[in-house]
Amino acid sequence: MQIETRDFKFNKYLQDKTDSKIDIFKNYYQRVDKIIAKGKITTDNQFYDINILADHICQTAPVYKEKLEMLNILLNDFENRKSKEPKKPPA
Numbered sequence: 001m002q003i004e005t006r007d008f009k010f011n012k013y014l015q016d017k018t019d020s021k022i023d024i025f026k027n028y029y030q031r032v033d034k035i036i037a038k039g040k041i042t043t044d045n046q047f048y049d050i051n052i053l054a055d056h057i058c059q060t061a062p063v064y065k066e067k068l069e070m071l072n073i074l075l076n077d078f079e080n081r082k083s084k085e086p087k088k089p090p091a
Helices: 009-018 026-038 044-059 065-084
Strands: none
Touching (some): 026 065, 044 065
């Protein structure tokens, strides 16, 4: 839920309040790392995950320009491929 609401600060809050090294975004970052390593977004869910991270990077300081550029390339590539897909007729 925190990913959907883009509440990346919640993890820090939990760590401070519970005095533990919990990382509620571990699976999310692992998914994103796999997409980046593959160099290609192949599903709408992957597009959604990468888009959330790109938005987050834009809003935090310092902005990691190289990572943001890489994410934007992946997003643009997926959108271009998606727009070239033939439209499915309604059932």
